[in-house]
Amino acid sequence: xxxAPQMVTxxxxxxxxxxxxxxxxxWSENFVDGAVxxxxxxxxGALVASEDAVKARLxxxxxxxxxxxxxxxxxxxxxxxxxxxxxxxxxxxxxGSWTGPIAD
Amino acid sequence: MYRYxxxxxxxxxxxxxxxxxxxxxxxxxxxxxxxxxxxRLKNGLYLQLHAYMLRIAVPYGLLSSKQMxxxxxxxxxxxxxxxxxxxxxxxxxxxxxxxDVPDILQHLADVEMHAIQTSGNCIRNVTSDQFAGVAADEIxxxxxxxxxxxxxxxxxPEFSYLPRKFKIAVTGAPDDRAAIRVHDIGIRIVKNEAGExxxxxxxxxxLGRTPIVGVVxxxxxxxxHLLSYLEAILRVYNLLGRRDNIYKARIKILVQATGGDKFxxxxxxxxxxxxxxxxxxxxxxxxxxxxxFAPPAYETLPDMDPxxxxxxxxxxxxxxxxxxxxxxxxxxxxxxxNVSLKPDGGAPGDASADQMDLLADLADEFSLxxxxxxxxxxxxxxxxxxxxxxxxxxxxxxxxxxxSNLGFISDIIxxxxxxYCNLANARSIPVAQRLSRHFSDPRKLDDIGELRLxxxxxxxxxxxxxxxxIGILGVDKQGQEFxxxxxxxxxxxxxxxxxxxxxxxxxxDIVPAIDTIINIYLANRAGxxxxxxxxxxxxxxxxxxxxxxxxxxxxxxxxx
Numbered sequence: 001x002x003x004a005p006q007m008v009t010x011x012x013x014x015x016x017x018x019x020x021x022x023x024x025x026x027w028s029e030n031f032v033d034g035a036v037x038x039x040x041x042x043x044x045g046a047l048v049a050s051e052d053a054v055k056a057r058l059x060x061x062x063x064x065x066x067x068x069x070x071x072x073x074x075x076x077x078x079x080x081x082x083x084x085x086x087x088x089x090x091x092x093x094x095x096g097s098w099t100g101p102i103a104d
Numbered sequence: 105m106y107r108y109x110x111x112x113x114x115x116x117x118x119x120x121x122x123x124x125x126x127x128x129x130x131x132x133x134x135x136x137x138x139x140x141x142x143x144r145l146k147n148g149l150y151l152q153l154h155a156y157m158l159r160i161a162v163p164y165g166l167l168s169s170k171q172m173x174x175x176x177x178x179x180x181x182x183x184x185x186x187x188x189x190x191x192x193x194x195x196x197x198x199x200x201x202x203x204d205v206p207d208i209l210q211h212l213a214d215v216e217m218h219a220i221q222t223s224g225n226c227i228r229n230v231t232s233d234q235f236a237g238v239a240a241d242e243i244x245x246x247x248x249x250x251x252x253x254x255x256x257x258x259x260x261p262e263f264s265y266l267p268r269k270f271k272i273a274v275t276g277a278p279d280d281r282a283a284i285r286v287h288d289i290g291i292r293i294v295k296n297e298a299g300e301x302x303x304x305x306x307x308x309x310x311l312g313r314t315p316i317v318g319v320v321x322x323x324x325x326x327x328x329h330l331l332s333y334l335e336a337i338l339r340v341y342n343l344l345g346r347r348d349n350i351y352k353a354r355i356k357i358l359v360q361a362t363g364g365d366k367f368x369x370x371x372x373x374x375x376x377x378x379x380x381x382x383x384x385x386x387x388x389x390x391x392x393x394x395x396x397f398a399p400p401a402y403e404t405l406p407d408m409d410p411x412x413x414x415x416x417x418x419x420x421x422x423x424x425x426x427x428x429x430x431x432x433x434x435x436x437x438x439x440x441x442n443v444s445l446k447p448d449g450g451a452p453g454d455a456s457a458d459q460m461d462l463l464a465d466l467a468d469e470f471s472l473x474x475x476x477x478x479x480x481x482x483x484x485x486x487x488x489x490x491x492x493x494x495x496x497x498x499x500x501x502x503x504x505x506x507x508s509n510l511g512f513i514s515d516i517i518x519x520x521x522x523x524y525c526n527l528a529n530a531r532s533i534p535v536a537q538r539l540s541r542h543f544s545d546p547r548k549l550d551d552i553g554e555l556r557l558x559x560x561x562x563x564x565x566x567x568x569x570x571x572x573x574i575g576i577l578g579v580d581k582q583g584q585e586f587x588x589x590x591x592x593x594x595x596x597x598x599x600x601x602x603x604x605x606x607x608x609x610x611x612x613d614i615v616p617a618i619d620t621i622i623n624i625y626l627a628n629r630a631g632x633x634x635x636x637x638x639x640x641x642x643x644x645x646x647x648x649x650x651x652x653x654x655x656x657x658x659x660x661x662x663x664x
Contacts, residue, residue: 011151013130013131013137013202014131014201014202014203015155015156015201015202016151016152016154016155016156016201016202017154017155018153018154054137055133056133057130057131057132057133060137060151061137061151077583078580078583078584079522079530079531079580079583079584079585080153080522080528080580080583083153083522083523083531084153084154087154088154089154089523089524089533090523090531090534091451091523091531091533091534091537
């Protein structure tokens, strides 16, 4: 069955940050660096390959997700992956803040 | 105050060292994620949408100023400068890094705090009435019993691998502020006909996927038998609770499937075997725990303070805040002060490190070094002299901590939702922010009166939407966020579950929908004395359905 184009994502082991599997078989925090496969069947191999990074203790829980191909490039489909791709909550900080630096 | 004994100090220190070793082994590759996951969860560490999240226990909501200051330090040093107070009186940090977590736990241990019992299928951190020990309407102080339950439940070997998580709440007042009827076990301090004080024990309540108001398992339990009776309930559940289906594993499902009376009979049978065994509570031990919570040295004060009364007359804004956020204290001349963590447009329950430091300073200055966390995600100063209340308010105000909305529609309970949570289907916080801005006019709030609005970002119901007078549940429809609305829920002594008004609303339509519901209520209530909840109970959901979706005859069947 045809599926939407796919990307591989995971969370980085050290800090849980969202990362994307790249064509160079590496990982990037930037969504735009992520490799895109035309469908689930073709992406399954990448998902298996991404498990090497799990064994190497770089990432946790890789999985495939749907993207849409637009003129501006691939875009995540669905609220969850859109929010993950931004690496932060969607609301403006008020009395709490998610924008502050983590101390050295 | 909650006090560590030598056992707590030892086990918490040992736990920190164990977890330090576990993290090191995980980073070194000696533990896989599958092996590490249950270990980190036993220490309150989740992996969420963007980062790890550390949930820290605040036993029955009690915090010393020293502990609050330490939370501010952790927020600043290891997180992004804020923390999130939760609907179970805990606090969560949203951005810790894995290698730092053992150090964070060590900092917590240094002030007698930890993250034990904040996750996993164990007896979770016990919750209680945020006004425990100071409420004017209290029969007895529930903290003594919450503490006894804490000591019994921590690392209880028989109940470390229950079918599912297990939540216990204790209240000592007839006005149930601890939502005991929607807990796995709810304990209510009561007086029997002979005037003896004991417990009414509720069982099988809960929210989540299958919301159920609990049933009374025992109408009156003598105090000395509390632990043996709880042990009997847990033992029946541990043996018979379903482990084959995570959605049917909570005790509420077992109680429903068995029948309340039969379940109670099984508990009684088990209890008879153990009631006079080692769990029988010696009076001396109860008295020892009682002394942990000895009242502070209150001053003898007149109930009416002239300076407080004058400040209210001279400052209407202060007068309004005093009317909405203060609660009667059991000692003359003192007040219980509620600090709203729900400013207009704010994220419910969030507090910055600076705010936490200020709350700690103000607790030292005005509230005998103590603060409380409420399951409504607010903060309480339990012991404030009335003559100090105006000065306290003036210090809270510039820090956005003086919002006068306690118990009003903008005092919203909201889970972290899809902005943070891996389980969520939709965002909660932005909806809460828009609603609190929409309903920010104090005159409007006064007109609407008492109204609890609760938002959950998924069916797990951390935002207690089922028991909101208005509940909002975030749902996912093909990757889009929608919001289902319920009305008529309550977590109080008149506990009830909200009824769905109809098909879910889009993100753009949810605030107008709530506005419509409020307008229907305002236009049709039987006078200002009829609260929103009373109105819903009188008329049902039909007037809301009609206003939101059109007349029944014209309505298309909609997927609810």
